[in-house]
Amino acid sequence: MPQSAPGDLVSVYVTERRRRHARGEIVRLLESGSARVTPPCPVFGRCGGCAWQHVDYTQQLVSKQTILRDAMQRIGRIPLAELPTIVASPSAYAYRGRTRLLERDGAVGYRERGSHALCALRACPILMPELDRRLGVLADEVAASVQPGEREWELALGRPGDVRATSLASGQAPSPADRIALEVGIDTLELSPGTFAQGNSMLLDMLHQTVCSRVGEGDSLLELFAGAGFFSLALARCFAHVQLVESDAGAVEDLRANLSRAGLMNVVVTPLCAEVAIPDRIERVPDVVLLDPPRAGLDPAVLRCLAALDPDRIVYLSCDPATLARDVARLLPHGFVLRSLEGFDLFPQTPHVEALAVLVREDVA
Ligand SMILES: C[S@@+](CC[C@H](N)C(=O)[O-])C[C@H]1O[C@@H](n2cnc3c(N)ncnc32)[C@H](O)[C@@H]1O
Numbered sequence: 218m219p220q221s222a223p224g225d226l227v228s229v230y231v232t233e234r235r236r237r238h239a240r241g242e243i244v245r246l247l248e249s250g251s252a253r254v255t256p257p258c259p260v261f262g263r264c265g266g267c268a269w270q271h272v273d274y275t276q277q278l279v280s281k282q283t284i285l286r287d288a289m290q291r292i293g294r295i296p297l298a299e300l301p302t303i304v305a306s307p308s309a310y311a312y313r314g315r316t317r318l319l320e321r322d323g324a325v326g327y328r329e330r331g332s333h334a335l336c337a338l339r340a341c342p343i344l345m346p347e348l349d350r351r352l353g354v355l356a357d358e359v360a361a362s363v364q365p366g367e368r369e370w371e372l373a374l375g376r377p378g379d380v381r382a383t384s385l386a387s388g389q390a391p392s393p394a395d396r397i398a399l400e401v402g403i404d405t406l407e408l409s410p411g412t413f414a415q416g417n418s419m420l421l422d423m424l425h426q427t428v429c430s431r432v433g434e435g436d437s438l439l440e441l442f443a444g445a446g447f448f449s450l451a452l453a454r455c456f457a458h459v460q461l462v463e464s465d466a467g468a469v470e471d472l473r474a475n476l477s478r479a480g481l482m483n484v485v486v487t488p489l490c491a492e493v494a495i496p497d498r499i500e501r502v503p504d505v506v507l508l509d510p511p512r513a514g515l516d517p518a519v520l521r522c523l524a525a526l527d528p529d530r531i532v533y534l535s536c537d538p539a540t541l542a543r544d545v546a547r548l549l550p551h552g553f554v555l556r557s558l559e560g561f562d563l564f565p566q567t568p569h570v571e572a573l574a575v576l577v578r579e580d581v582a
Pocket residue numbers: 413414415441442443444445446447448462463464465468489490491492509510511
């Protein structure tokens with residue numbers, strides 16, 4: 218229930234009754250539970266960005282482990298003997314290295330919770346300090362040049378001290394000069410405005426190392442949803458043949474530029490939707506498949522083709538436990554077992570949790 222914390226005693230107005238559950242709105246907080254803390258942000262509760270600042274960080278981690286286990290059990294019908302492990306963010310605030318903001322009527326901010334209204338901001342405690350300062354400057358710039366209509370801004374942090382604020386005006390193709398550089402392992406990844414990048418600056422290395430180690434090494438790797446190559450550059454050194462599938466044109470340009478700068482010649486880039494690429498554009502049967510789809514997860518056709526490709530291992534990174542549970546449950550009957558499931562807290566102060574599942578073929582398990 219929004220704004221409640223584990224252990225709270227609340228008075229509730231029931232708005233919807235179902236056979237096995239009911240929905241309601243909190244009328245009054247009668248007694249605070251031990252997990253309730255004072256949110257540091259003055260717009261918490263109104264801003265749509267964070268939902269859990271009133272919950273102690275240790276409790277947030279336990280709740281995310283429970284969300285992950287419950288999704289596997291309820292949606293996937295996959296029993297887990299224990300709660301999955303979760304990697305905490307080294308900092309529960311000041312972690313975010315990239316964000317999108319809305320500009321409207323001379324102000325900039327996020328949407329209000331449950332509304333299209335703008336929650337104007339000059340600061341945001343989950344942003345990395347450099348981005349937070351840049352947000353204050355952007356708020357001044359926008360106030361000084363009130364423009365009609367609304368536009369979206371992206372604030373991004375590259376190498377330490379390298380901050381970019383870009384207006385994502387529709388129809389404008391980003392130029393290579395707009396790219397920002399991120400150090401990942403031994404590689405430099407250049408990213409254009411609008412290209413996806415993992416959001417928690419403090420966990421980038423940990424996520425990168427863990428995913429690469431779960432993928433391992435071998436002859437042939439297929440990576441679907443490759444983005445600008447966050448995992449692909451390192452993995453291309455661990456496999457003889459690599460095929461990368463990505464549908465976003467901007468991300469594909471960045472990906473090709475990143476591969477070329479790293480001198481990686483053993484990689485084929487397929488600039489198509491996974492749904493189009495996987496039925497008949499796969500160049501070689503993969504030993505391992507890496508998946509990192511958007512929240513919607515995998516299209517049923519992609520799942521069927523994946524199962525038919527029959528890889529030894531599927532490594533699935535997901536930002537949505539529900540679609541991950543659904544997809545894992547659909548893959549298991551094709552002869553796979555779930556070898557591991559682990560969480561990463563990329564988004565403290567929100568209910569979001571990133572999860573990494575490794576499936577292996579029963580006969581190689
Ligand atoms: C969660 S991001 C992961 C990107 C990359 N793995 C990373 O860590 O930066 C998902 C990526 O999938 C791409 N994408 C979305 N739908 C797709 C589809 N149907 N087929 C292929 N790529 C898709 C997006 O453009 C985005 O780059």
